[in-house]
Amino acid sequence: MAISDFHILQVxxxxxxxxIITECFCCDLDACKGACCVEGDAGAPVTPGEITAIxxxxxxxxxxxxxxxxxxxxxxxxxxxxEEGDLVTSIVGGKDCVFAxxxxxxxxxxxxxxxxxxxxxxxxxxxxxxxxxRAKVLGNGTVALNYNRWSVCKAAVAKGRKLGLPVYxxxxxxxxxxxxxxxxxxxxxxxxxxxRQGE
Numbered sequence: 001m002a003i004s005d006f007h008i009l010q011v012x013x014x015x016x017x018x019x020i021i022t023e024c025f026c027c028d029l030d031a032c033k034g035a036c037c038v039e040g041d042a043g044a045p046v047t048p049g050e051i052t053a054i055x056x057x058x059x060x061x062x063x064x065x066x067x068x069x070x071x072x073x074x075x076x077x078x079x080x081x082x083e084e085g086d087l088v089t090s091i092v093g094g095k096d097c098v099f100a101x102x103x104x105x106x107x108x109x110x111x112x113x114x115x116x117x118x119x120x121x122x123x124x125x126x127x128x129x130x131x132x133x134r135a136k137v138l139g140n141g142t143v144a145l146n147y148n149r150w151s152v153c154k155a156a157v158a159k160g161r162k163l164g165l166p167v168y169x170x171x172x173x174x175x176x177x178x179x180x181x182x183x184x185x186x187x188x189x190x191x192x193x194x195x196r197q198g199e
Contacts, residue, residue, distance in 0.1 A: 009194065011187045014179065015138075019147035021191045024160030025132055025167045031155030034107030036131060037100040039152055042082045043089030044097060045127040051087065053122040054078045054099075057111060060120050061099065064110040069098040089125065099124075129174035132156075132167065166191070 009016050046054070055078060062070065072090050078098065082088045090098045101110045115123040127135065134148045147167055160170060168175065168187060176184045 009190060011190050012179070012183050014143045014145060014183070016145040016187075017147050018194065020133060020145060020167045021194060023147055023157070023167050024163070024165055025153070025156050025170050026160040026163055026165050027153075027170075028155040028159045029106055031159075032152055033105060034100070035152040036128075036150070037107045037109060038096045041095065042086075043079065043091045044125050046079050046087050046089055046125045048087070050122075050125050051079050054089075054111065054125075057114065057120040057122050061110040061114050064101050064113065065098065066092075066101070068092045069096070069100070072098050126174065126178050130171060130178065133171060133175075135178070 007018075009018055009021070058073070058078065065073075069092050072092050076090055079087050079089050092098055092100075097109075099110045100107050101113065102108070109124050109128065111120065111122060112124045112128075114120045123129065132148045132150065132153060133145050136144050136146070138144055160167070168191060172184060175187065
């Protein structure tokens with residue numbers, strides 16, 4: 001039985017799609033130019049706590065944002081509730097995240113850029129860090145993780161396959177940040193066991 005034959009896996013109290021183990025992925029910024037920050041019809045999912053952290057970092061990154069993004073933030077804040085009732089980062093022109101900034105032909109996250117420079121404690125929303133994994137909290141409070149396929153990430157899939165880098169390994173840092181070291185170690189054991197069963 002192949003891993004892909006499993007309909008769902010469980011690690012701790014988190015449910016996850018087997019694609020997270022079987023599919024390969026590695027961001028290729030040279031190829032995509034940061035398209036995930038400027039494509040789509042809604043902003044990045046955020047939690048109330050993240051909104052607070054973003055608001056604290058706002059003065060630091062304000063000068064890195066284009067005037068159009070500053071105007072949106074002045075009008076509606078750093079986040080809004082989308083059509084599905086989820087809190088998401090505000091967007092410009094129906095697509096660009098307000099924290100998208102352009103540099104050398106690439107779109108970068110102003111929040112992450114400031115964090116890497118040591119200017120802020122907050123890096124970026126966990127939903128951004130976890131991509132291409134999307135997390136959803138189910139009605140009973142259980143977290144479900146799914147692998148999201150998006151055409152703008154074709155180069156990342158190709159690069160991941162070339163490197164033999166599964167999604168869960170590519171996202172080791174963000175997954176550990178979200179669920180902890182012990183949970184990630186359990187995920188690795190689950191992936192190894194599923195691989196052996198699929199042989």
